[in-house]
Amino acid sequence: MEGAPFDVLVIGAGPAGLAAAMFTARRGLRTCVLSKDIGGQAALTDTIENYPGIASVSGRSLVETMRGQATRDGADWQFGEAISIVSDASLHLVRTAEGTTIAARTIILAFGLTPNDLDCLGEAPLRGRGLYYSAVADAPMQDGKTVAVVGGGNAAVTAALELAPRAARVYCIHRREEFRAEQVLLDRLLALPNVVCCRSTVVAEVRGDDRVRELVLAPATDGASRVLAVDSVFVQIGYSAKTNWLDGVVARNARREVMIDRDCQTNAPGIFAAGDITDISYKQAVISAGEGVKAALQAFKYLQTQAGRPAVMFDWEVKTV
Ligand SMILES: Cc1cc2nc3c(=O)[nH]c(=O)nc-3n(C[C@H](O)[C@H](O)[C@H](O)COP(=O)(O)OP(=O)(O)OC[C@H]3O[C@@H](n4cnc5c(N)ncnc54)[C@H](O)[C@@H]3O)c2cc1C
Missing domain, CATH: 3.50.50.60 (FAD/NAD(P)-binding domain)
Structure with missing residues (x-):
């Protein structure tokens, strides 16, 4: 002591x-x-x-x-x-x-x-540098950007709805085929022209230098991974x-x-x-x-x-x- x-x-x-x-x-x-x-x-x-x-x-x-x-x-x-x-x-x-x-x-x-982590490669050094855990605070800074939202519940879909009017494109990445969010929110989201849903997909790696540049996405089950260029990522998979x-x-x-x-x-x-x-x-x-x-x-x-x-x-x- x-x-x-x-x-x-x-x-x-x-x-x-x-x-x-x-x-x-x-x-x-x-x-x-x-x-x-x-x-x-x-x-x-x-x-x-x-x-x-x-x-x-x-x-x-x-x-x-x-x-x-x-x-x-x-x-x-x-x-x-x-x-x-x-x-x-x-x-x-x-x-x-x-x-x-x-x-x-x-x-x-x-x-x-504690925000639940993506638990993937490259996450820790990019926190706060394009990798965010709250759309409430950081959505206003996304004008014209390409953003990804990770998660399938209400928080993720609400974040995507908040981001879509500002961002050039919003990728919604969810590890399951079906989103858990309320249908009314989901319907609103799917009607937006600049929203792309990546279902049954997980984030395998976040890549960047002084800030986020790209995500490596992998199918939730087996398959080849692909690289997606993004400016920001919003992790919305809950807090514990x-x-x-x-x-x-x-x-x-x-x-x-x-x-x-x-x-x-x-x-x-x-x-x-x-x-x-x-x-x-x-x-x-x-x-x-x-x-x-x-x-x-x-x-x-x-x-x-x-x-x-x-x-x-x-x-x-x-x-x-
Ligand atoms: C990205 C983001 C944006 C946000 N934007 C806003 C905003 O614009 N306006 C607003 O009002 N709120 C905002 N919030 C919410 C706000 O940040 C939180 O409500 C607030 O920080 C909670 O404060 P706290 O001190 O209770 O806990 P925290 O801020 O979570 O601080 C907890 C501290 O405890 C430490 N710690 C954890 N476990 C241990 C342990 N076992 N031993 C020792 N230390 C430990 C952590 O390292 C940390 O320093 C935001 C949250 C996030 C994630």
């Missing part, structure tokens, strides 16, 4: 974790952020235009600013992947895949949802809450999301959670950041109470008379 326990260990450095770290550090709590990367899903998008107060910003720039704020306020950083938590009455020990153990009095789980490593630690729902109350408290004392990994209904950057702040304030309140100190949160807090 490295060093004295932290007051707060935040797991994940997306908008939820970064906002949480800033707020716990500003309360004077010894804060460490453990994360696989900086920015999470928000860093995967070219431009965010719906973060209130900021007209337009690259996802990378937004999260780097948030990281700078947390660092300025005193947060420490450790890169790694949390793989287990062992708790006693007053301390939590978090083990990482890299072999370290971090001790903390409270934990904020903020490790987001990868929380198996929390078995026996915190309660989760049927979708494996961490269950929280309205103050971001899980069922385990001293463990809080925020953002996309939780069972909240809406998954957006600004919501995750707000939830991160709530979790931070609740962790502060918890530590104050544990220490027998009054948990005064704000000077302007409403007092009941």
